Amino acid sequence: xxxxxxxxxxxxxxxxxxxxxxxxxxxxxxxxxxxxxxxxxxxxxxxxxxxxxxxxxxxxxxxxxxxxxxxxxxxxxxxxxxxxxxxxxxxxxxxxxxxxxxxxxxxxxxxxxxxxxxxxxxxxxxxxxxxxxxxxxxxxxxxxxxxxxxxxxxxxxxxxxxxxxxxxxxxxxxxxxxxxxxxxxxxxxxxxxxxxxxxxxxxxxxxxxxxxxxxxxxxxxxxxxxxxxxxxxxxx
Amino acid sequence: xxxxxxxxxxxxxxxxxxxxxxxxxxxxxxxxxxxxxxxxxxxxxxxxxxxxxxxxxxxxxxxxxxxxxxxxxxxxxxxxxxxxxxxxxxxxxxxxxxxxxxxxxxxxxxxxxxxxxxxxxxxxxxxxxxxxxxxxxxxxxxxxxxxxxxxxxxxxxxxxxxxxxxxxxxxxxxxxxxxxxxxxxxxxxxxxxxxxxxxxxxxxxxxxxxxxxxxxxxxxxxxxxxxxxxxxxxxx
DNA sequence: GCGACGCGTTTTGAATACAAAATACAGATG
DNA sequence: CATCTGTATTTTGTATTCAAAACGCGTCGC
Numbered sequence: 411x412x413x414x415x416x417x418x419x420x421x422x423x424x425x426x427x428x429x430x431x432x433x434x435x436x437x438x439x440x441x442x443x444x445x446x447x448x449x450x451x452x453x454x455x456x457x458x459x460x461x462x463x464x465x466x467x468x469x470x471x472x473x474x475x476x477x478x479x480x481x482x483x484x485x486x487x488x489x490x491x492x493x494x495x496x497x498x499x500x501x502x503x504x505x506x507x508x509x510x511x512x513x514x515x516x517x518x519x520x521x522x523x524x525x526x527x528x529x530x531x532x533x534x535x536x537x538x539x540x541x542x543x544x545x546x547x548x549x550x551x552x553x554x555x556x557x558x559x560x561x562x563x564x565x566x567x568x569x570x571x572x573x574x575x576x577x578x579x580x581x582x583x584x585x586x587x588x589x590x591x592x593x594x595x596x597x598x599x600x601x602x603x604x605x606x607x608x609x610x611x612x613x614x615x616x617x618x619x620x621x622x623x624x625x626x627x628x629x630x631x632x633x634x635x636x637x638x639x640x641x642x643x644x645x646x
Numbered sequence: 647x648x649x650x651x652x653x654x655x656x657x658x659x660x661x662x663x664x665x666x667x668x669x670x671x672x673x674x675x676x677x678x679x680x681x682x683x684x685x686x687x688x689x690x691x692x693x694x695x696x697x698x699x700x701x702x703x704x705x706x707x708x709x710x711x712x713x714x715x716x717x718x719x720x721x722x723x724x725x726x727x728x729x730x731x732x733x734x735x736x737x738x739x740x741x742x743x744x745x746x747x748x749x750x751x752x753x754x755x756x757x758x759x760x761x762x763x764x765x766x767x768x769x770x771x772x773x774x775x776x777x778x779x780x781x782x783x784x785x786x787x788x789x790x791x792x793x794x795x796x797x798x799x800x801x802x803x804x805x806x807x808x809x810x811x812x813x814x815x816x817x818x819x820x821x822x823x824x825x826x827x828x829x830x831x832x833x834x835x836x837x838x839x840x841x842x843x844x845x846x847x848x849x850x851x852x853x854x855x856x857x858x859x860x861x862x863x864x865x866x867x868x869x870x871x872x873x874x875x876x877x878x879x880x881x882x
Numbered sequence: 883g884c885g886a887c888g889c890g891t892t893t894t895g896a897a898t899a900c901a902a903a904a905t906a907c908a909g910a911t912g
Numbered sequence: 913c914a915t916c917t918g919t920a921t922t923t924t925g926t927a928t929t930c931a932a933a934a935c936g937c938g939t940c941g942c
Contacts (some may be wrong), residue, residue: 428721428895430709454923464897466702470709473666477713479806485664486903486924501803504752508744516740567737570715571807664925690894700927722894722933898929905922
């Protein structure tokens with residue numbers, strides 16, 4: 411342990427990630443954004459060629475996605491992208507609601523001033539994107555806020571659980587585009603719970619987060635329910 | 647589609663499960679019951695020999711366990727059983743509490759009479775095991791009750807999420823043996839929420855389940871905290 | 883004696899090869 | 913003509929092989 415080690419040790423985490431990890435992320439993204447539409451059958455060979463890897467890491471990634479619930483595998487019959495049904499979303503929302511309520515309680519109690527400032531900054535960025543009508547950026551910042559709240563809650567188990575569920579719901583949100591009025595309402599709700607966080611009002615923040623989610627569900631419900639009930643591999 | 651199909655279709659699901667599934671269950675059981683103690687390094691080759699399978703399905707099972715959080719893998723350095731730290735348990739409990747509260751609400755609202763009867767029967771079996779001092783059987787029935795409540799809640803997403811967390815907590819419960827007094831208290835709590843379910847009192851059931859869990863945590867906390875804070879691969 | 887370097891072994895990650903199951907299709911049969 | 917059956921092809925599951933990274937140990941230099 412020479413003197414220079416201390417400087418060397420701090421830099422270069424430089425983790426060469428296994429292929430499976432990269433594939434997992436890539437596939438998840440594809441599923442969430444609809445490049446692999448719900449119900450689509452997953453062809454191992456084809457995907458392997460596309461990413462220029464062998465079947466081994468690809469299969470590992472697919473199995474991991476199955477554990478996350480994004481794909482369903484039937485023995486000897488292959489995997490397919492889990493369909494997004496209104497039913498499944500209705501199921502997931504109360505669970506997510508319970509988790510978000512907890513996130514709110516913990517975040518209000520434990521967030522550092524720096525974290526609160528971050529949330530505030532993100533919120534303002536989000537408002538700007540809303541005003542500019544930039545949907546994609548808005549969505550991204552929106553997720554960043556929820557992520558920041560999870561971090562502020564200082565509970566990795568909660569984060570992991572919530573993020574797992576969120577991935578599944580994101581698909582639905584991605585497909586159900588907000589109406590202008592719902593969008594404005596969502597921004598207002600966000601403003602409210604940003605303030606609740608700054609006031610460290612745990613009960614209020616918890617209630618607001620749960621309400622926010624319920625409104626989101628209502629929006630998705632009408633959007634999906636209107637455009638055909640089931641949400642199979644439509645266009646895109 | 648001949649006439650006889652309808653009768654044939656009902657029977658014979660007869661799923662030949664892939665090796666990975668069996669391995670996954672076996673390994674999980676081993677980890678929960680301590681056959682693979684926390685912190686233990688996992689030797690692929692050794693396990694493969696023991697189960698007489700090749701590395702491919704074994705690796706798949708290990709990766710799945712990693713997704714569940716029961717093992718931790720570091721790239722190029724192998725997998726090891728995730729240590730059971732008091733810290734992690736403290737984290738997981740509020741999450742589990744939120745989920746159980748939701749389970750209670752939903753179960754009280756949706757359980758069929760048959761399901762309620764099942765819970766009642768299981769509860770009485772549990773009381774018998776308690777009186778007889780049969781710890782292993784008690785634990786098994788105890789889990790069966792919580793499982794039955796989850797089924798009664800009619801929310802597969804909730805079930806999946808809760809069961810994933812429960813597997814991790816089970817390890818802690820398995821190690822922290824109950825004291826006689828805590829055991830009796832736990833049985834009393836169970837009696838209370840069996841009655842709340844029969845009365846379909848959602849708010850009460852929800853509150854009782856959360857309280858039950860908090861007491862459980864307190865018991866584990868003293869048991870583990872007393873016997874050394876960390877719970878590395880001790881005896882067994 | 884202490885620490886750094888080099889080399890062989892072990893272990894993990896990925897690719898390929900092989901076996902078994904499922905699907906698709908064609909022909910036979912009523 | 914429809915249906916069933918047998919066979920070929922594709923696809924999945926598992927085993928084996930190959931490559932690369934990490935570990936252990938002995939040697940060398942200071």
